[in-house]
Amino acid sequence: MILALDTSVGTAVAVVEEDGVVRADLASANALGHAEVIGDLLVAALGEASLGPVGTTSAPEPVVIARVAIGMGPGPFTGLRVGIAAARAFALGRGIPVVPVVSHDAFALGILLADPFADVPRFAVVTDARRREFAYTVYEGLDDDGLPVRVTQPALIPRDDLDARLAALGAERRDALAIPASMIGVAAARAVAAGREVGPHDALYLRSPDVTMPAGPKRVTP
Amino acid sequence: MSAREPLVLGIETSCDETGIGIVRGRTLLSNTIASSMDEHARYGGVVPEVAARAHLEALQPSIAAALAEAGVTLADLDAVAVTSGPGLAGALMVGVGAAKALAVSLDAPLYAVNHLVGHIAADILDPEAPALEYPTVALLVSGGHTSLLLVRDLTTDVEMLGETMDDAAGEAFDKVARLLGLPYPGGPQIDRAAATGDPHAIRFPRGLSRASDMAAHRYDFSFSGLKTAVARWVEQQQAAGADIPIADVAASFREAVVDVLVTKALDACAQYGVPRLLLGGGVIANRRLRDVAIERAAAAGVEVRIPPLSLCTDNGAMIAALASELIMSGRRPSTLGFGADSTLPVTEIQVAEREAAGA
Numbered sequence: 395m396i397l398a399l400d401t402s403v404g405t406a407v408a409v410v411e412e413d414g415v416v417r418a419d420l421a422s423a424n425a426l427g428h429a430e431v432i433g434d435l436l437v438a439a440l441g442e443a444s445l446g447p448v449g450t451t452s453a454p455e456p457v458v459i460a461r462v463a464i465g466m467g468p469g470p471f472t473g474l475r476v477g478i479a480a481a482r483a484f485a486l487g488r489g490i491p492v493v494p495v496v497s498h499d500a501f502a503l504g505i506l507l508a509d510p511f512a513d514v515p516r517f518a519v520v521t522d523a524r525r526r527e528f529a530y531t532v533y534e535g536l537d538d539d540g541l542p543v544r545v546t547q548p549a550l551i552p553r554d555d556l557d558a559r560l561a562a563l564g565a566e567r568r569d570a571l572a573i574p575a576s577m578i579g580v581a582a583a584r585a586v587a588a589g590r591e592v593g594p595h596d597a598l599y600l601r602s603p604d605v606t607m608p609a610g611p612k613r614v615t616p
Numbered sequence: 617m618s619a620r621e622p623l624v625l626g627i628e629t630s631c632d633e634t635g636i637g638i639v640r641g642r643t644l645l646s647n648t649i650a651s652s653m654d655e656h657a658r659y660g661g662v663v664p665e666v667a668a669r670a671h672l673e674a675l676q677p678s679i680a681a682a683l684a685e686a687g688v689t690l691a692d693l694d695a696v697a698v699t700s701g702p703g704l705a706g707a708l709m710v711g712v713g714a715a716k717a718l719a720v721s722l723d724a725p726l727y728a729v730n731h732l733v734g735h736i737a738a739d740i741l742d743p744e745a746p747a748l749e750y751p752t753v754a755l756l757v758s759g760g761h762t763s764l765l766l767v768r769d770l771t772t773d774v775e776m777l778g779e780t781m782d783d784a785a786g787e788a789f790d791k792v793a794r795l796l797g798l799p800y801p802g803g804p805q806i807d808r809a810a811a812t813g814d815p816h817a818i819r820f821p822r823g824l825s826r827a828s829d830m831a832a833h834r835y836d837f838s839f840s841g842l843k844t845a846v847a848r849w850v851e852q853q854q855a856a857g858a859d860i861p862i863a864d865v866a867a868s869f870r871e872a873v874v875d876v877l878v879t880k881a882l883d884a885c886a887q888y889g890v891p892r893l894l895l896g897g898g899v900i901a902n903r904r905l906r907d908v909a910i911e912r913a914a915a916a917g918v919e920v921r922i923p924p925l926s927l928c929t930d931n932g933a934m935i936a937a938l939a940s941e942l943i944m945s946g947r948r949p950s951t952l953g954f955g956a957d958s959t960l961p962v963t964e965i966q967v968a969e970r971e972a973a974g975a
């Protein structure tokens with residue numbers, strides 16, 4: 395089974411089976427506080443997973459986590475890092491691999507799987523990047539491995555410029571207010587099944603750290 | 617868990633050092649530190665976001681290196697420990713997230729502890745030193761903090777007597793170094809420049825040391841006025857067309873810092889009738905501070921303890937050591953519900969201890 399985490403928007407933890415069956419899919423209502431809630435969410439997700447697939451009453455298989463899938467962003471840095479640090483530490487503790495996933499891919503996958511018979515037109519997953527910017531990624535359909543096809547890579551754009559940009563790309567705007575960890579897990583499962591790496595090894599900060607170069611000593615005498 | 621000599625891994629990410637320590641009881645097995653100091657050098661000080669990013673990258677390799685050095689595996693651990701605060705919030709959160717997930721993954725108890733009290737616990741790991749006696753006054757000086765503590769018991773009773781009202785002493789060294797055109801980090805640079813200087817050449821102010829300060833700030837520190845005084849003195853020299861005697865300025869500045877630190881620490885020893893002073897924090901690496909503290913303490917009948925310097929700078933071993941003491945004294949683990957607390961008071965030695973079963 396795959397333990398999946400994402401802290402690029404809120405804090406979300408899921409457990410999915412390799413074939414995509416969701417065992418647990420939890421999220422914190424607290425949009426911040428990633429570090430506070432991550433431990434209890436992990437325990438709750440693992441506990442729920444042991445009860446069997448969501449919505450069934452069949453006798454469950456024991457939960458053996460073989461991989462940890464992690465949303466690498468884009469997302470506000472402080473929170474994003476909590477999930478990545480947790481995913482890597484959990485994987486280290488169990489001696490299992492980490493599978494990085496682009497967080498927007500998970501939201502896109504959720505849209506594309508919602509109605510398998512619908513023909514979903516090109517769309518953009520949009521998340522808040524703070525500082526009057528959005529992060530967006532444009533998608534169109536699923537590839538042969540069942541993974542969402544990125545038309546553009548994750549990028550930042552001033553909020554006021556987003557709609558014009560999406561119009562130019564012919565993409566509908568889909569604002570993501572939460573990233574479902576279950577879809578992080580499903581994307582990871584599909585990537586692993588296809589023998590592909592679909593996410594980056596490093597966090598998708600998309601922005602350099604804020605630093606001000608020292609401008610030489612300030613005068614203190616008038 | 618073996619309460620006699622628990623095997624504990626400690627994670628420390630409160631500032632710019634990613635520290636992973638492993639102890640068994642009071643025995644140090646690994647003190648692995650990855651520092652992002654070089655990345656901060658060109659900015660002249662620790663940049664929180666740069667530090668937090670570096671922690672994320674350094675954690676996993678540092679844990680692996682510490683395990684290898686200690687010759688243990690994660691499955692052997694009796695507990696995981698982590699710094700909950702005080703420190704840089706974003707940096708702390710990386711360690712907290714990792715520690716919680718590691719503890720859940722291993723099904724191991726987790727101890728969330730106080731960074732400042734960890735600095736005191738570092739002393740326990742010194743195999744040469746006799747047992748820590750109580751009460752003791754502790755002076756902790758680094759780039760992130762300058763605190764004077766009264767330690768009645770490491771695991772149950774630590775009181776903050778005073779702390780800096782503005783810059784930490786280490787920050788003051790960095791800022792004055794920059795003012796003198798010396799690179800970061802300032803401590804070793806000022807030290808080097810001061811070697812040939814006269815510490816009494818210029819009389820710089822001792823912050824919060826006037827009689828009128830004694831009521832409210834007897835044990836508090838302030839270094840921003842000192843930094844401004846140095847800047848003003850340098851500017852006046854420049855305005856007069858004189859060369860700046862860097863060695864004398866560095867020596868006199870350092871003397872002002874050392875004097876106020878040692879004076880207040882020994883004053884606390886006298887006022888509380890405590891003949892013991894423990895030094896900790898990265899600035900203790902400053903030779904002049906150690907020498908003056910030892911000399912003046914001896915004159916005052918106060919015994920000085922200084923942990924090995926590798927345990928004075930921020931590190932994970934001190935966090936593991938504190939948790940080990942908590943475990944051996946019968947404390948329960950922390951819940952998983954705590955967060956990073958950038959202003960965690962020193963009275964909170966352990967954070968979020970679980971309720972006793974059935975309580």
Ligand SMILES: [Zn+2]
Nearest residue numbers: 758760897930
């Ligand atoms: Zn420290």
